Amino acid sequence: MIFLWAFLVGGGICVLGQLMFDVFKLTPAHTMSTLVVVGAIVDGVGLYEPLVKFAGAGATVPITSFGNALVHGALTELHDSGWIGVISGIFKVTSAGISAAIIFSFLAALIVRPKG
Amino acid sequence: MATKSKGGQRYKKMSMSPKEYQSFAKTMEPQRSVFANCIKAFLFGGVVCVIGQVITELYVHLMGMTREDAGDPTVATLILISVILTSLGVYDKIAQWAGAGSAVPVTGFANSMCSAALEHRSEGLVLGVGGNMFKLAGSVIVFGTVAAFFVGIIHLILGTGGQ
Numbered sequence: 001m002i003f004l005w006a007f008l009v010g011g012g013i014c015v016l017g018q019l020m021f022d023v024f025k026l027t028p029a030h031t032m033s034t035l036v037v038v039g040a041i042v043d044g045v046g047l048y049e050p051l052v053k054f055a056g057a058g059a060t061v062p063i064t065s066f067g068n069a070l071v072h073g074a075l076t077e078l079h080d081s082g083w084i085g086v087i088s089g090i091f092k093v094t095s096a097g098i099s100a101a102i103i104f105s106f107l108a109a110l111i112v113r114p115k116g
Numbered sequence: 117m118a119t120k121s122k123g124g125q126r127y128k129k130m131s132m133s134p135k136e137y138q139s140f141a142k143t144m145e146p147q148r149s150v151f152a153n154c155i156k157a158f159l160f161g162g163v164v165c166v167i168g169q170v171i172t173e174l175y176v177h178l179m180g181m182t183r184e185d186a187g188d189p190t191v192a193t194l195i196l197i198s199v200i201l202t203s204l205g206v207y208d209k210i211a212q213w214a215g216a217g218s219a220v221p222v223t224g225f226a227n228s229m230c231s232a233a234l235e236h237r238s239e240g241l242v243l244g245v246g247g248n249m250f251k252l253a254g255s256v257i258v259f260g261t262v263a264a265f266f267v268g269i270i271h272l273i274l275g276t277g278g279q
Contacts, residue, residue, distance in 0.1 A: 010166070037259055
């Protein structure tokens with residue numbers, strides 16, 4: 001059942017992005033930035049976690065979950081170590097995604113023959 | 117180059133006002149079907165999420181992780197797959213078909229970083245790869261971080277103190 005919800009919710013978020021491309025004529029950078037901010041706000045009011053429980057990877061794979069993870073790190077550190085947590089906690093949860101993207105992209109640039 | 121006679125009425129004189137030109141350019145734009153694009157984005161985006169769910173289940177059942185712990189390795193695995201497909205030039209072909217369906221999942225984030233790194237490889241490792249990797253992904257990180265900061269500040273002010 002979780003696979004079906006992952007498909008529907010994940011696909012739905014992608015349709016939101018497509019509508020921003022086609023209807024509102026936003027550039028991909030504007031669309032992604034907007035979706036990340038939306039994810040951050042949704043987690044700020046406490047609604048992203050229930051969505052993850054409900055849709056699994058349908059909620060954690062789209063870029064909105066990046067905003068959710070940034071807020072989650074900030075709020076967890078805010079809870080544990082006070083006001084400085086708002087600064088120090090932001091990248092705690094997202095480390096895996098950003099680090100993996102940097103490392104694998106760098107290695108790819110080393111291995112793959114340069115283009116252009 | 118003043119006029120083009122062969123195309124008949126389809127081509128106009130070069131001396132058009134900007135307004136005229138804009139409406140003229142609009143008629144020449146290929147008609148994009150929003151509905152068809154949305155279906156493609158829905159299907160491909162949904163499939164990527166299902167693949168993510170399958171990877172999560174594999175980590176949970178084969179490696180004995182909790183569902184929460186499996187989140188990070190799932191994202192890392194998807195990014196690795198995306199980087200490999202980008203290096204092979206496959207992801208950009210998929211992106212032309214799937215539109216936002218390939219851009220919105222975390223694989224699209226990795227694709228933007230990897231393709232920037234590959235594209236600027238010839239300018240050197242430091243100025244090319246290092247300097248350009250975040251050219252597209254940077255705005256996502258900047259706006260995500262600023263938004264997360266303000267959400268944190270609001271929680272701090274309201275005294276809800278996080279979760």
